[in-house]
Each structure stands twice: as C-alpha cells, then as structure tokens.
Amino acid sequence: MPHSMLAVWLPRSQLSPLPAAQPLAWLFDEGSLTRRLTALSHDxxxxxxxxxxxxxxxxxxxxxxxxxxxxxxxxxEVYLRGHGKAWVFARSVAARSALQDGGLNMDELGSRSLGELLFCDQAFQRRAIEVCHYPRQWLPAECQASGLWGRRSRFDRGALSVLVAEIFLPALWHAACATEENS
Incomplete structure (x- = not known):
C-alpha cells in the first residue's frame, strides 16, 4: 500500500460540495457512533x-x-456490524510512546468498541471531525469501493492521542434508509 497517497481530510467548513443530507448527518454527528449503530440495529x-x-x-x-x-x-482495524452486516470499517491508531505511557490498553479490547471506551472516559477531549472520500486501497479487499465517505477525529487525554477513522459502507446507508422509510 503506497504511504505517499494522501486522502484530503477536511472540516465541514471547507467541504464543497457538501454530501447529501443523510451522509452529512452521520459524518458530523458528535455523539457515539457505537450507540447510534446499536440503536439503528435494535441492539x-x-x-x-x-x-x-x-x-x-x-x-x-x-x-x-x-x-x-x-x-x-x-x-x-475492525468492522462495526449491524445484524451481521459490515456497516462501518474503523481504523484506530495511536503512537507507541503514548500508549506505553498513557494507560490505554487498546490491545485488550477484543470485540468491544473503542469508541464506547473513548466516550465513557470524560478525560478524553475530541477534536474536530474531518471527512474525506476514503481511498479504496486503504479498505479491506472485500469492501473496496471508490467514493466512500470516511470521517476521523483525534481524541486526546494528556500525552495520549488516539486517531479514530470510520468509513461508512454501503450496507449502512441501506439500513438507515429502510429505517427512515418505516418510521
């Protein structure tokens, strides 16, 4: 995977044109994505x-x-799934030094959501959300597609910074549309 290829991550104020209303609402939602997906999937x-x-x-x-x-x-790297379908591909990264000194055991999460951990710890400060069309080469082979919206934000707690990127997969939009039609 070429590391030189860069995605252009932009805050909402610099996005032009803006994505459609539904992706826009998900991309810039400040709440816990885990909780939103749990609600959409009815647990x-x-x-x-x-x-x-x-x-x-x-x-x-x-x-x-x-x-x-x-x-x-x-x-x-994980899939966040609803009803067994991959709805979101998430990639979280942290510096070795920050993890060794920061007391966050990312290596012990297993099938628990990192996002939920970050939201439950009031000491973490979330920086601004940035979005981009995520490069297809950066996605797992089975969900590679062009033009998928991704978002990322950095969570800081003291010297510890965790960068969380979430890429919204087509199955999420199908589920969200179906829910809206039924409500």
Missing amino acids: AFSVTPLFEGWQVLRDDECATLQLPTGSEGWVR
Whole structure:
C-alpha cells in the first residue's frame, strides 16, 4: 500500500460540495457512533476485529498525531456490524510512546468498541471531525469501493492521542434508509 497517497481530510467548513443530507448527518454527528449503530440495529450490533498490532503509520496519521513520518504505532482495524452486516470499517491508531505511557490498553479490547471506551472516559477531549472520500486501497479487499465517505477525529487525554477513522459502507446507508422509510 503506497504511504505517499494522501486522502484530503477536511472540516465541514471547507467541504464543497457538501454530501447529501443523510451522509452529512452521520459524518458530523458528535455523539457515539457505537450507540447510534446499536440503536439503528435494535441492539444487533457487534464488533469484528480484523487486525490489531504494531505497524508503521500512514503519513496522514503521523501528521495528525504530530509524529515523525514513518513512526510505528498501534493499529486496530475492525468492522462495526449491524445484524451481521459490515456497516462501518474503523481504523484506530495511536503512537507507541503514548500508549506505553498513557494507560490505554487498546490491545485488550477484543470485540468491544473503542469508541464506547473513548466516550465513557470524560478525560478524553475530541477534536474536530474531518471527512474525506476514503481511498479504496486503504479498505479491506472485500469492501473496496471508490467514493466512500470516511470521517476521523483525534481524541486526546494528556500525552495520549488516539486517531479514530470510520468509513461508512454501503450496507449502512441501506439500513438507515429502510429505517427512515418505516418510521
């Protein structure tokens, strides 16, 4: 995977044109995505870990976490599922130094949601949400598609920063549309 390829992450104020109303509402929702997916799925929500381990972070991740290019960090990639369908691909990264000193055991989450952990810990400060069309090469092979909206935000607690990216997959929009039609 070429690390030089950059996604252009933008805050809402710089997005033009804006996405349609439904993706826009999900992309910039300040609440817990885990809770929103749990509600949409009527509690049929699950997390499937795809990869967890140390790897060299992408250039855009290093820049956002204020790390030197080529820094190693903890990477956690999961699917957030509703009714067993992959609705969101999530990638969370943190610097090795911050994790070793920061007391967050990302490696012990298993099938629990990192987002829920971040929202439950009042010490974490969430920075502004940024969005982009997520590069298809960065997605797992089975869900690669062009033009998928992703969002990311950085959560800070002291010296610890965790960058969480969430990419909304087509199955989520189908489920959300079906729910809206039935309500």
